[in-house]
Amino acid sequence: MxxxxxxxxxxxxxxxxxxxxxxxxxxxxxxxxxxxxxxxxxxxxxxxxxxxxxxxxxxxxxxxxxxxxxxxxxxxxxxxxxxxxxxxxTPPSRGRTAQTVDATLENIHGTFQHVSDRQIRDIVTLLSNRRCGIHLVGGRFTDPIARYMAAHLTIIRPNVSHLTGQESNWRDRLIDMGKRDVLVIFDIRRYQDSLLHFAELAAKRGIHIVLVTDQWLSPIARFSRHVIAGRTAVPSAWDSSAALFVIAEILIGELTRALETESQGRIREMEALRGG
Amino acid sequence: MxxxxxxxxxxxxxxxxxxxxxxxxxxxxxxxxxxxxxxxxxxxxxxxxxxxxxxxxxxxxxxxxxxxxxxxxxxxxxxxxxxxxxxxxTPPSRGRTAQTVDATLENIHGTFQHVSDRQIRDIVTLLSNRRCGIHLVGGRFTDPIARYMAAHLTIIRPNVSHLTGQESNWRDRLIDMGKRDVLVIFDIRRYQDSLLHFAELAAKRGIHIVLVTDQWLSPIARFSRHVIAGRTAVPSAWDSSAALFVIAEILIGELTRALETESQGRIREMEALRGG
DNA sequence: CCTTTTTCGTAACGTATGATACGTTTTTTA
DNA sequence: TAAAAAACGTATCATACGTTACGAAAAAGG
Known part of the structure; x- marks a missing residue:
């Protein structure tokens, strides 16, 4: 054969x-x-x-x-x-675990071979304006990544919110979002209609959307100012979101560096509050 | 050019x-x-x-x-x-992004070079008993990973809960946990006292603890039945949790395979509910 | 050496493909 | 808000493409 x-x-x-x-x-x-x-x-x-x-x-x-x-x-x-x-x-009899890990490594590697530094820089610039609010949201499986990113961003800058809870609540939050706000969305297959509708509403209000999706591109890409596509294929019943997770970490790291001087004081202040 | x-x-x-x-x-x-x-x-x-x-x-x-x-x-x-x-x-003048990605890839690769298939198998066996409850919790930055894992496990088996909200609430949930329950904890530096205390209480009740931590080992390891250590070092202000994320995905994938026959019906039933 | 079979290229055909003109919609500018 | 400009999609066209039929050439067999 x-x-x-x-x-x-x-x-x-x-x-x-x-x-x-x-x-x-x-x-x-x-x-x-x-x-x-x-x-x-x-x-x-x-x-x-x-x-x-x-x-x-x-x-x-x-x-x-x-x-x-x-x-x-x-x-x-x-x-x-x-x-x-x-x-x-062909170390032929590798375990399933090793194979899946390899696939994941490939996904991450392949993802960043097509993500330019310029793209990262542009997104970071967009997110580094402390005046504008940042709102993060994700789908059923990707929302934890949004949450992870929010947990970090909250520390280095103000006006960061993670859209949680019922989907209807998201829409209510729209009223507080202005044209200068940024909405970061994580969305992979199978794309949720609720997220799409929400993104559409947000786009109509002139909110900048940064989309992190899979290589088949969520329909939200249509409304997005920036799109980063990660690879998700692994030999498993589920798709892998690891590449998206790394994208989030990269953005966190770069944004931290961009806001370094400003956020230092903020972090120190936070630790003081925490310690007291 | x-x-x-x-x-x-x-x-x-x-x-x-x-x-x-x-x-x-x-x-x-x-x-x-x-x-x-x-x-x-x-x-x-x-x-x-x-x-x-x-x-x-x-x-x-x-x-x-x-x-x-x-x-x-x-x-x-x-x-x-x-x-x-x-x-x-992209030879000599790699960007910071590429360097961080490489470090992340190294972390994941290195992590699984020290994780044996046996270890994965044992943990999966522990988690595959549908009678016992699975409870997941994490620290400030790792809790989203616990949440991610919970989102998947909920689909393939019953009795899965993610410990959310205030730390005091966790203790209240202890009353519902029995000796046969499993507690999956994600914890990396800087280790939180609240998590440690909670783990200690749980251990005293005879609850099995599966710990996913960094290479310096959270003190919770002392009370844990299974410990998986992932590498977290990257050239950034933050540690990287990507390796822990992949560990979670591997466990999800293997557990899905282990429960394949039983969970198929469950998934179908769920989709029916979702569709209706 | 002749017959039979296989192989190959020329030529013609129909379809699918890239390209273009034009009207509608959207965005920008005044 | 209105006018101008840009952008986009529908419909149409010309052609390049894959495909096929048929006859010439080569190879195989007797």
Whole structure:
């Protein structure tokens, strides 16, 4: 049983006629990108005609060229998502735990490969205005992350609130939010309608929305000024929110640094109150 | 000077109109494969129209869609040809963000190098007895993780409670806990006295304690039946709880698998209630 | 060496794709 | 608030693409 298309080709290459063998060789040589181009490109590169390419693809078991390309893309997507495990692949009998941990590490790594420093900086700038209020909210499983972030932000700056309790209460809080306020939302599949409605209402009031979501992008992205997408796929019944959690920690850390001088006094004052 | 298309997008994202920004976000979130598919696929995934995608591509400086795809393919080809250099990418002048992310990855990796499968299995066995109640609690910053775990456990089994609110309330709940109950505590520096006292009281009542803490071990370890220590050091003003978060996710995942057959019916029943 | 079978390319076809013009809606500016 | 500008989507078009039929060429078998 061949797991990848490359292996599949290696298996059947011997049984192929001359022209298709040329196609197979050029595909292996330029794997897999040449297979993602057009049939004409592929055939030209291989020095054969277009129908030969199609016959080659059909011989591999695909019903048409599009199906063949989809398979290549899926394979490529899997590769791109896990560049680390590929090198350290096949200590075969790893436990489920180790596998899930690896997947989580990949998710975090992959997430931040597509998050630019600039994006972080912009969001931090937005959150560092102590005049404007910051409101945090999340979905069924992500609300604890909002809470975690709120717990930290409360310490380094004023005007931070975590929207808790019944969803109807959120709307009541809208009355206190102005155009200069920022709403930080955590939302992953399966996206909750209540959050979407709330975000829509907030957006209509001109409130800036910072959305932390998964790679499929919550519909709230439509109303958001800033969107950060984290990867969530792990071999488990649940999606992993670890990447979102790290995003929150990064934002916390950077914001703390940005407000360093101002927040020092605030922290000291707090500790005094706590100690007394 | 932007070297990659991803950077190019990050640079110009701010100056883009709403629809094109959505296109940019979905491309970054599914980078780069969505850009290699057809305009129709891309536009559908982004929730905008085809012309918006083409305008987006044009704004990036490409004369047509094919040119844009070629650029993506070239970039991808370079990546695939040197899989090793990719890890060592973004070489000397890494941002603080990247450094903190790396430290977090190290923490998680290191944490699970010292956590045995056996340990996980034992804890899962302890938590899988549906007769016994599970109570979760955490400290000032770790309580959201307890909450996160509780949100999941509530779905897959009965008798799960998150100890919320004032610390004095926790003690009142002790009266309902029996010898067969399990108390899951998250606690990192600076360890809170209130948590310690509560754990001591619980231990005296014969309640099993599962402690998730940092590598310096909370004093609660003294009363705990199981202790898992996660690494927390990052170059930031705060400690990172990401490793603890992953521990929670691992426990959730394994417990879900352990209770798979029993919890299936429960989940279905829940969705029915939710839908009705 | 001739016949049969397989393989391959030319050419033509229909569809799906990228591109564009235009009207509507939204946002910005006065 | 009204006018101007920008942005967006619908509908349409031209073409490039994948696909197929058919005949020529090559290979295999007798």
């Amino acid at each position: 061949a797991t990848s298309i490359a292996e599949l080709i290696a298996d059947r290459m011997d049984a192929m006629p001359t022209g298709e063998k040329r196609a197979a060789q050029t595909l292996i040589a330029n794997y897999p990108l040449i297979g993602l181009k057009t049939v004409a490109d592929f055939s030209h590169q291989a020095g054969v005609s277009s129908p030969t390419i199609l016959r080659f693809v059909a011989r591999l078991g695909f019903h048409n060229y599009a199906e063949f390309q989809s398979a290549l893309q899926d394979e490529l997507a899997a590769q791109l998502q896990s560049p680390l495990t590929r090198t350290a692949q | 932007a070297t990659s298309i991803a950077e190019l997008i990050a640079d110009r994202m701010d100056a883009m109109p709403t629809g094109e920004k959505r296109a940019a976000q979905t491309l970054i979130a599914n980078y780069p494969l969505i850009g290699l598919k057809t305009v129709a696929d891309f536009s559908h995934q982004a929730g905008v129209s085809s012309p918006t995608i083409l305008r987006f591509v044009a704004r990036l400086g490409f004369h047509n869609y094919a040119e844009f795809q070629s650029a993506l393919q070239d970039e991808l080809a370079a990546q695939l040809q040197s899989p090793l250099t990719r890890t060592a990418q």
